[in-house]
Amino acid sequence: MASQQAPNAPMEQRLAAVERVLEVRAHDKGLSVEHTMEWQEENLLAENGAKVVARAWSDPAFRERLLADGKAAIAEFGIGLPAIQRQVYVLENTPAVHNVIVCTLCSCTATTLIGPPPNWYEDLEYRARVVREARTVLQEMGCPVAPETEIRVWDTTADTRFMVLPMQPPETIGWPADKLASIVTRDSLIGVGRPSVAGD
Amino acid sequence: MDGMHDLGGRQGFGKVGFAPKASPFQASWEKRTYALRTMAGQLGVYNIDEYRHAVERMDPRHSVSASYYERVITAIATLLVEKGVTTKAELEAIAGGGFALSHPSAAGRTNAPDRKSFQRGERVRVRNDFVPGHIRLPGYIRGKTGIVMYEGPLTPFPDAHAHGLEAADEPTYDVQFRSEDLWPGGAEAAVIHVAVFQSYLEAVA
Numbered sequence: 001m002a003s004q005q006a007p008n009a010p011m012e013q014r015l016a017a018v019e020r021v022l023e024v025r026a027h028d029k030g031l032s033v034e035h036t037m038e039w040q041e042e043n044l045l046a047e048n049g050a051k052v053v054a055r056a057w058s059d060p061a062f063r064e065r066l067l068a069d070g071k072a073a074i075a076e077f078g079i080g081l082p083a084i085q086r087q088v089y090v091l092e093n094t095p096a097v098h099n100v101i102v103c104t105l106c107s108c109t110a111t112t113l114i115g116p117p118p119n120w121y122e123d124l125e126y127r128a129r130v131v132r133e134a135r136t137v138l139q140e141m142g143c144p145v146a147p148e149t150e151i152r153v154w155d156t157t158a159d160t161r162f163m164v165l166p167m168q169p170p171e172t173i174g175w176p177a178d179k180l181a182s183i184v185t186r187d188s189l190i191g192v193g194r195p196s197v198a199g200d
Numbered sequence: 201m202d203g204m205h206d207l208g209g210r211q212g213f214g215k216v217g218f219a220p221k222a223s224p225f226q227a228s229w230e231k232r233t234y235a236l237r238t239m240a241g242q243l244g245v246y247n248i249d250e251y252r253h254a255v256e257r258m259d260p261r262h263s264v265s266a267s268y269y270e271r272v273i274t275a276i277a278t279l280l281v282e283k284g285v286t287t288k289a290e291l292e293a294i295a296g297g298g299f300a301l302s303h304p305s306a307a308g309r310t311n312a313p314d315r316k317s318f319q320r321g322e323r324v325r326v327r328n329d330f331v332p333g334h335i336r337l338p339g340y341i342r343g344k345t346g347i348v349m350y351e352g353p354l355t356p357f358p359d360a361h362a363h364g365l366e367a368a369d370e371p372t373y374d375v376q377f378r379s380e381d382l383w384p385g386g387a388e389a390a391v392i393h394v395a396v397f398q399s400y401l402e403a404v405a
Binding site (some may be wrong): 007009017019025123133135146159 | 205206207208209211213214216217218219220221222223224225226227229231232233234235236238239240242243245248251255256263264267268269270273276277280285286290291294295296297298299300336337338340350352353354355361374379380383386387388389390391392393394395396397403
């Protein structure tokens with residue numbers, strides 16, 4: 001309990017202490033924090049999810065495969081899932097349905113498609129509120145949902161992960177894949193934003 | 201356990217601290233902690249369910265006041281002490297100050313012996329289970345009725361896996377609930393999907 005405890009050391013020092021006690025084990029297994037950071041910088045990217053969305057927008061057969069078996073479809077891009085993430089459901093937004101993702105118990109995210117989760121996703125307010133007052137929360141976050149559109153909230157309570165497939169802005173139909181991918185934001189893959197066409 | 205981590209549906213919070221395209225990391229130590237967590241997981245000292253439970257076991261005052269990445273460091277350090285890799289005294293000596301850890305674990309439990317398979321479209325009820333150990337059941341669906349949409353992949357049963365008990369793999373079902381069933385008269389209209397372990401579910405008679 002806090003009452004019997006010396007004041008906590010600064011976070012950097014607590015982190016360094018944990019790193020130190022793991023140093024030998026990590027070295028023996030050929031692992032290091034630096035290498036892990038580099039791997040994460042190169043592989044845990046919302047740009048991956050954006051590429052997948054761009055393809056789904058322009059290739060109906062791929063879209064079908066993606067919605068049927070997310071894990072197999074993203075493997076076509078060489079994108080994998082960490083071992084504990086066993087499947088990914090891709091959730092299709094339509095004029096009738098708006099999907100949004102949360103992890104009320106911790107902060108589980110499809111990191112290879114969405115990247116490391118943003119701070120607000122891990123924080124108490126989003127996790128507490130979005131399951132119970134999604135429409136208000138989305139409105140507050142700058143992503144209003146039309147009253148006639150059903151909101152579906154997906155709580156990541158097991159090791160299935162989720163990614164939202166946002167609706168394609170009609171003015172972008174026929175754009176090349178890389179230009180399409182450039183408008184797909186991380187926030188739109190979570191369901192709290194929409195693709196942002198330049199000049200919006 | 202009905203801990204502070206189980207936030208879904210709790211009231212009294214203010215606006216989400218949202219900024220478009222917010223960085224995942226507020227400081228360089230947070231980014232490093234994110235990598236350390238992955239690396240530590242690869243060392244095989246503990247499993248993902250033990251890790252999640254170590255976060256949940258933080259003292260409630262510490263938990264709600266800590267940043268996300270302070271919770272990460274606290275959980276890893278707690279497990280390294282519990283697994284005999286280090287001691288609290290050693291961590292504090294290296295850190296040059298206090299190093300608050302999580303509370304000890306209570307008892308876990310094994311898979312429900314009478315668990316059943318469910319079909320898409322079947323109505324199911326979430327068992328009214330109260331346990332002192334780890335559980336991946338958000339409290340807001342306890343005792344509630346929903347509809348099975350998909351059968352998900354086989355996963356070790358977390359209530360056992362977090363406690364070193366034998367954990368048989370079991371499916372998680374994607375169960376669809378209506379917010380008005382979860383919080384009658386107290387929620388905005390929405391459909392809520394939760395991934396629910398087989399052991400947490402029973403057939404609706």
